[in-house]
Amino acid sequence: MNKKVFIGRKLKEARMYRGKTIDVLAKETNINKKDIIAFEEEKYKPTLENEMKLSNALNFPKEFFKQADNTKITIENTHIRPECTIPKVEQISYREKLVMAHKLMSFIEGYIQFPETNLPDNLNKNDEIEDLATKVRRYWELGDGIIGNMLTLLEINGIVVSDFNVNKKGALSFSQKQTIQDSTRYFISLGNDKKSACIRNYDLAYELAYIVSAEANIQAKKFSKDEFACAFLLPKETFTKDLKLVNDLEDYIELKKKWIVPISAMILRAYQLGEISYKKYMHLMNEMDKKGWLKKEPLDDNIKATSPILLKKAVEMLLENNIMSKASLILNLEKWGLYIYPDDVEDLLGFKEGKLSEDKKTKGSNVTKVNFKSKKK
Known part of the structure; x- marks a missing residue:
């Protein structure tokens, strides 16, 4: 099996995801700015020590930087x-x-x-x-x-x-x-x-x-x-x-x-x-x-909005129907090729902090197809 290597564009993706400039990342990691640019442009690879520094500063698992995207968007x-x-x-x-x-x-x-x-x-x-x-x-x-x-x-x-x-x-x-x-x-x-x-x-x-x-x-x-x-x-x-x-x-x-x-x-x-x-x-x-109504109108605090549920409800269905546990959800994401921490998944799906923390029980790999919502005819 070939050893996975550091992918420069994944570093750039992670940096942009966190909203950090190259200057900021260089300061946080104590890595020369020119080196970070070279890593992103894949002119050469970072050392193991620098890989860990970048992983910690950007809060992405080190595997994220070595896994090619499974889905091209x-x-x-x-x-x-x-x-x-x-x-x-x-x-x-x-x-x-x-x-x-x-x-x-x-x-x-x-x-x-x-x-x-x-x-x-x-x-x-x-x-x-x-x-x-x-x-x-x-x-x-x-x-x-x-x-x-x-x-x-x-x-x-x-x-x-x-x-x-x-x-x-x-x-x-x-x-x-x-x-x-x-x-x-x-x-x-x-x-x-x-x-x-x-x-x-x-x-x-x-x-x-x-x-x-x-x-x-x-x-x-x-x-x-x-x-x-x-x-x-x-x-x-x-x-x-x-x-x-x-x-x-x-x-x-x-x-x-x-x-x-x-x-x-x-x-x-x-x-x-x-x-x-x-x-x-x-x-x-x-x-x-x-x-002062241009800044805050009457009733703005009284009529509360609902929150998005499309992605959130889908994951809740996976958990509630025992298709996956919280731990196996993150594990299956990794197997699928998406290495991100549970807190990022929670953030993107609209869950409260800690919702997807690992639990001890891990379900098997049986897959059930669930019809969440069919297209309106």
């Missing part, structure tokens, strides 16, 4: 909001975490059947944004009613949502299109939305706008995500009727309870629909600013 595109203020290295880290989440999903798919990506195939780049929003609503059979939970809606239609960033100050939601062979998946990472259902609904509708623009072959920069999110969450006919009952800013609080959408989005939608003038729109936004 191509990042088709990444959508990060232009107003995002998170440092570049952290943005790269988020991208790598979504790739790792897909690798985990690929492993779990050997046991669990996930919903297929379910998006309309008649999205056209010449369509108006209002028409695109309506097409998606009709395809998903939503009618013109309220969408109380965007997260569940996306998950049952095969769009994977992760919450590993929700406690990260300043983090914004972002999306990524990934492909394994001919199979394409969209992944969304939630931002620091304070677990408010209203904010989360809008953020996910905003990311859905990116997905729709990608499917319709529209340049993301030329597609108003805010306009789509408002049109998708607040359909013209039904929302216009509710606007007839609105006279001042406080009236929007009652509408927020009903539609589970931020007040700022409803005011923007009212302007888009021509129900208020630009002067009225600016007046309402100035009033929100004076009240």
